[in-house]
Amino acid sequence: MALIAVLAALGVQGCASQRSESALEDAAAAFQAVKDDADVLRSAPRDVIRAGESLGRAERLSGYFGSGADVRHYAYLSQRYSEIAREHSRLAANQERLAKLDLERQRLQLALREAKLDSVQQQGKWLETQIAALASEQGERGLVMTLSDVLFDTGRAELKNSASRTVLKLVQFLQLNPARVVRIEGYTDSTGTPEDNLTLSRERAQAVGDMLVDLGVDEKRIEVEGYGDQYPVEANASERGRAQNRRVEIVFSDAKGRLAPAR
Amino acid sequence: MKIPTLTLALAVLGLAGCANDPAPTEQLRVSEQALEQAKAVGATDQVGEFKLAEDKLERARSNLLTQQFRDARMRAEQAELDARLAEARVLTLKSEEQLNVLQTRVNRLRKQLAVQP
Known part of the structure; x- marks a missing residue:
């Protein structure tokens, strides 16, 4: 009975380390991706650094027996930091585009206003002369x-x-x-x-x-x-x-x- | 036979937890703050990460009450980052909506300019 329990425990441990392994790999891949992305590095350097630190911790812990939960925990944190960093860079990119687009909107609005004014003035002048030709003082x-x-x-x-x-x-x-x-x-x-x-x-x-x-x-x-x-x-x-x-x-x-x- | 073994194992784990981890009250405070901040920018249960953060914080609190400090700390740490990710996602989503609105306006202006004499 005790043997079975021990074996079962070892089996669980085996599964656990497999899970830890894949969590570690996912986190490493995510970190690699944000680390190599200049935009992400620029807009969220601190989160990228923390993703790296957490990943390092997870990797060090994975060398110890029975550390599965900790490995997965730090792999999780690392993955989250990577995701947060990527999200921040998306936001920064959107804000940049927003600023540019808003400038364009202002430019177009001005152009349109001028065009409308021109056409109203031209129409107005044309009509004034037309009416003047038909009317008299x-x-x-x-x-x-x-x-x-x-x-x-x-x-x-x-x-x-x-x-x-x-x-x-x-x-x-x-x-x-x-x-x-x-x-x-x-x-x-x-x-x-x-x-x-x-x-x-x-x-x-x-x-x-x-x-x-x-x-x-x-x-x-x-x-x-x-x-x-x-x-x-x-x-x-x-x-x-x-x-x-x-x-x-x-x-x-x-x-x-x-x-x-x-x- | 089986039950005493399990209990013993849990007791050992519990003891180990107590020995290694102080009560993570500061981490819980930080996590709560992160959740508040996410909520402030408009995160709701609809945002998957925010729901995760809420659930984990809840469990961290009950872990704290039962003196499972290690679990409490880990869950609170995860809750903090879940909440921060939720906040970031909400902000990105909002900026995308703004972009769509602005793009529509710009397109409309372009069209109007095109038909000007």
Whole structure:
């Protein structure tokens, strides 16, 4: 019975030293790997040194009988130090990349901001000239843009498709000048009754206003007025004169949103 | 017959333990600190090494109570390094997440710049 126990104990010991052997080998391999890695050495020198010390201790102990548990313990510690060292070097590498990437982000952000600014300024300038070509300064009424009757069919209030491009420019202009507001004024010639003309002029102005709203201009920035056949720009005697009187005028406020009073 | 042998063997081992090892209170303190630090950076039981560290520290404490100082010291030492590894892994993981976020932002900026006139 005692013999069996001793044999069993020896057997356990044999297994144990085999386990210790492989733990030792693993730890040695891990240490070799971090020791030969310049990045790891640079970012976690102390942990590498400790991995080496623990490994040395494990190796020395492995020469003694019955030291299996200690060998495995120090092999374990050595392995852990190696892993910690490697993890630290990963972290350091990531932090380096983070710093570089953040610099790049800042650079790109600046470039983008400049590009956007450029394009807004260019667009703004282009539109200013476009609007200026379509509009004229009218004394105390300020900047006024006239949409002629070719944008409407006779007697109809719906905007024709050919009006879209002009209105689109108007929308872009208003989007680039968010403080500006407009008053849309409708006018007719003197054909027909004054009541019908007043209604038609108002509907035409409203049609332009609705289109602006549909295209994203805030309703609050738009006033709509109908003046019927009042304020003709030409005598209604000729067809040419009447055509010029059938119109929608867009009165712009100044850059601060101050609009000339309605007529 | 068998049981007395085993008891004797344990007694001898126990004695040997007592003779060689003082109570590892300082090591336990250091290990506790390492665990605290790992927890402070966000390590949880989800991190394998942290769970290991917690378990080993727990066992080290009970070893200390039963005066198994050698076991207590070894477990506490392992717990310390387990915790330190857990801490390092959590930090690396976090930095990887940050890298991903930043990389996405940089990619987005590049794309936006590419479509600029």
